Amino acid sequence: MAADPIIRIEKLNKWFGAFHVLRDIDLSVARRERIVICGPSGSGKSTLIRCINALEEFQEGTVTVDGIELGPNLKRVDEVRREIGMVFQSFNLFPHLTVLENCTLAPIWVRNMPQKEAEAAAMRYLERVRIPEQAHKYPGQISGGQQQRVAIARALTMNPKVMLFDEPTSALDPEMVKEVLDTIVDLANDGMTMLVVTHEMGFAREVADRVVFMDMGQVIEVNAPDEFFSHPRHERTKLFLSQILR
Numbered sequence: 001m002a003a004d005p006i007i008r009i010e011k012l013n014k015w016f017g018a019f020h021v022l023r024d025i026d027l028s029v030a031r032r033e034r035i036v037i038c039g040p041s042g043s044g045k046s047t048l049i050r051c052i053n054a055l056e057e058f059q060e061g062t063v064t065v066d067g068i069e070l071g072p073n074l075k076r077v078d079e080v081r082r083e084i085g086m087v088f089q090s091f092n093l094f095p096h097l098t099v100l101e102n103c104t105l106a107p108i109w110v111r112n113m114p115q116k117e118a119e120a121a122a123m124r125y126l127e128r129v130r131i132p133e134q135a136h137k138y139p140g141q142i143s144g145g146q147q148q149r150v151a152i153a154r155a156l157t158m159n160p161k162v163m164l165f166d167e168p169t170s171a172l173d174p175e176m177v178k179e180v181l182d183t184i185v186d187l188a189n190d191g192m193t194m195l196v197v198t199h200e201m202g203f204a205r206e207v208a209d210r211v212v213f214m215d216m217g218q219v220i221e222v223n224a225p226d227e228f229f230s231h232p233r234h235e236r237t238k239l240f241l242s243q244i245l246r
């Protein structure tokens, strides 16, 4: 584990009412590290990554992002969110704005960037996700895979230090999964720190430095992908792998 992790989660506990959804989560992420999080539906994966950028409150423990500590009071929400880009399963683009406008909205309104500058920057990110030619279309006029790449470009326009992906390909038709995963691989190769919730185990093998397996609100096992897939240590991990790798 790195001496100076960019994300440090310590003794994180969260309840939804009486339901204990996250149990004593400890996880540190080094700069440039790529983490894949997997586990059964309902195990708390989304809730965990939503705690990292303060989309969820929690009752115990701390989440520290690049030295900014979030506790149960969520005092430093804005500071933490500035460091983090997030991409969801559903692309969440504004349908009435063009691709380019979707990508310039936050830089203009949150960062007060002049429009011309925001557009030039957005075009660079659209080039990076390889769809600059779609800039003047509306989300409804492009494919799901292209929409998800726009969502990635949009997150990048805020220049995040960490990217969180929550099942970024699970809403896509199968033929579009690869183009989105390839975009995430490109980002990883550029050194972006990332946490990716996904069941794409080929991606995990290729890209992850470590795979985190969650079940029932706990981190059950953390391991390098080779070890994780060839020698899962826990029965629950074995069961999960047997179900998804079939």
Ligand SMILES: Nc1ncnc2c1ncn2[C@@H]1O[C@H](COP(=O)(O)OP(=O)(O)O)[C@@H](O)[C@H]1O
Residues within 6 Å of the ligand: 016, 019, 021, 039, 040, 041, 042, 043, 044, 045, 046, 047, 048
């Ligand atoms: N806002 C909420 N209120 C109450 N329960 C919730 C809420 N969000 C999620 N849950 C519950 O918490 C558990 C973990 O959910 P989630 O983090 O979405 O799991 P995963 O992403 O691993 O499928 C599930 O049992 C889910 O029903």
Ligand SMILES: [Mg+2]
Residues within 6 Å of the ligand: 045, 046, 047, 166, 167
């Ligand atoms: Mg989820």
